Amino acid sequence: MRPLDSAAVNRLATLFRAGATDAAAARQLNIAKSTAGLWRRRLGIAPAPKQPSSLRSPLTVAEKWQQFVRPVEDGHMEWTGRRRPGPSAVLEFTHHGRVHSARRVAFTIRTGREPEGTVTTECERAGCVAPACVEDEPGRTRSRRHLAVVNGYETPLAECTRGHATAEHRRYDRDGRPYCAACHALTHTQKADAA
Incomplete structure (x- = not known):
């Protein structure tokens, strides 16, 4: 120097x-x-402040999400953005260098809060991302529990047949039928190990 x-x-x-x-x-x-x-x-002079990139979008996350949806019949919305293949297609987009789930953003738009757990489409239209059609884990469990009661599937058992506490592990299919999430995970793991 x-x-x-x-x-x-x-x-x-x-x-x-x-x-x-x-x-x-x-x-x-x-x-x-x-x-x-x-x-x-x-x-003793502080570093120069970073200038915002001219490539950064002025849009909010919700506004960017809106660019990738197309309204279809009966209030549903079709995702036109990026899809990552898999057992359940992951619908996503990038905003300011961060990848966002289309369903999670739709949930936040509807509720004004971050979702808990996985957000899924609860309507019968595959790939729908309408805010009214998506639900997070607690909301999904709550609505499916009500459906189980209406359809006569709810049981008073405190444990499943393998001894898992239903208060902690009970989940519900779309039609309200209860199942044990712990048993489901064990079965899935055993099938993967056998393959």
């Missing part, structure tokens, strides 16, 4: 206070960026 005279140090201080980055100040004085950074620290 070459020594800087007082005039160069004063020029650096002026550039830093005007908002110049280490790289910009180094170019102005024809010195190394590391030298400019060293003098910034010695002078």
